[in-house]
Structure formats: C-alpha cells, structure tokens
Amino acid sequence: MSEPGSGGESLLFLTDEQLRKGIEAMFFAYRGFTADPDRILDGMDYGRAHHRALHFIHRAPGTTVNNLLNILGVTKQSLNRVLRTLLDDGLVESRVGKQDKRERHLFLTAKGAELERTLSDAQRARMRTAYRAAGPVAVQGFRQVLEAMMDPEMKRQYLALKEGGA
Template sequence: MRMSEPGAGGESLLFLTDEQLRKGIEAMFFAYRGFTADPDRILDGMHYGRAHHRALHFIHRSPGTTVNNLLNILGVTKQSLNRVLRGLIEDGLVDSRVGKEDKRERHLFLTERGAELERALSDAQRARMRAAYRAAGPAAVQGFRQVLEAMMDPEMKRQYLALKEGGV
C-alpha cells in the first residue's frame, strides 16, 4: 500500500490539513535544534559555528574539493566562506592547496586535527540519528529520506545525489 492511499497510516497523506503541515514544520524546527545541539556545544568552546561545521563536513566528505564547489554546496557568499576557511586554515584544521591543473583553484583537505574535530562533530550527530532511526524503524527511515529528497530544490538534489554516489 502506498503512503498516499487512504488507509496507509490511518489517513490519506494526499489531503493533509494546514494543521498537520504546521505540526510537521514545527517538528522539523525542533528536530533541527536537537540535531545541531551537540555539535554546537563542541564548537562553542572553540569559537566556531555551524558554518565551520558544514565546511568541515563537506571537505571531509569530498577531500580535495575546490573552494568554488564548496561555495555551491553551502550556498553562502564568497566573503562568508573565506572568513570561515581563513579561521580553519589558520587554526590548522584545513589545508588549502593550489590546483595542479588550474593554479587559480584552491583544493581543500582536512588536516589530522581537522579530521579529529569533524569526527567528534559527526559522531555526536550519528548517535542522535542512529537512536532516532532505531526508534522509528526501517519503513519510517525510508519515508523520511523520501520526504527530505522531495523537499530539495532540483540543483540541491543534484548535488546531494552526486555526494551520495561519491561524486562532487
């Protein structure tokens, strides 16, 4: 039975009320607060924020990624990303290397210290996700991913799928 059919989960998801949608939106807000709380605590003592966390995550995910690629993934301004990267590089967490083929490109890699910090941040989030996934069960996990992917703009979904497949 498809989730959009009447009887799936007790109600048809094709005809969600504004109240049901509001509850979903609020659940996303509070879940995001929980999802970011542990990394925020780790980063707070280091005077870093979520932008630093996201940069570390995607540099770890795609070692050697370019600054321009990271700009596209994060959707931030060049000035904002430069400020974040400057701090991470100065603190010895990220290494920026000149491109071999295009000297204008800068390729980003985590240093050993950067990889340790990224691992601590990710471990905290994985523990929370693992517990939530276990509590919800496999069907809910698959449905959750489908909902998240359906909410992505086409370009974001393309980038996500490229990461998922090991590209980018």
C-alpha cells in the first residue's frame, strides 16, 4: 500500500474526501468567477449570456453564428435572442460571408468592444489577484486540472481557441 512519504506516489489526494473538497471549491469559486461581470451587467439590460457572446466574438472576430453556437453550447434560438439585442443595440456587427454568403461573420463594434473590455477587466482583475496569491506553480496545476475536467469536445474547442490566440 503506497505509504505517503515513502518515496512512492501517495494516492491520498484521490480519496472521496479530497474529491469532495475539490467539488465544493469549484462550486464556490465559480460564483466568485462570475460575480464581478454579473454585478456590472446588473442594471443594464444584459446578462451573463450577453457577456459570453461578447467574450467569444472578441476572442474570435469574424466567427460565424454556427461556430459561436458550438462554443457556447446552446441552441440557435437561445443565442439568437441574445445576439438580436446586441445587434440592435449596435454592440455587434454581422457581415455576410464573402466566400459563403449564407454565413454571417460577427464582429464587435467600438461600443461592443468597450463593454467587453469593462467586463473582462473586472474578471481579469479577480483572476490576477488569485493567480498572484497562488503563484505560477499553482496556476499551472490549476490549468492542468481544469483541462482534464473538460469533455473531449469542449477541450477541443478550448485548445482551438488557445492556438488561435497564442
């Protein structure tokens, strides 16, 4: 039985108790993760769904509606409701595709980019504080565990975004 400190790998970090703590940490941390943007959006006519759309359009300018649908993991009807308001309010611009005229390519307007920046600044500020407090080694572990937690398809999406932005 692998004894802790005996030189072999201790498996004590895989006990149900440790796993439960990890689960609860995810629950409480995710609340903090979304708290700042939520606070900013509260009072505007937008919500978390608008934030997500803005984020990924910012990340992948010119993305198609279908692509965004896959990334966000919602139905087109659900996305459409959100996208509709962003388009009407002039935060997002939709351009007909040049190769394929069925596709719509999405871009942030100056106004949209401004709101995106406000939201992501707030979210990054918390992230930065947490990163700084935990240190670079912890951050690497953080990312490793999160990646291992994703569904394969989600991980594919995540890595595709990472490459594009690197």
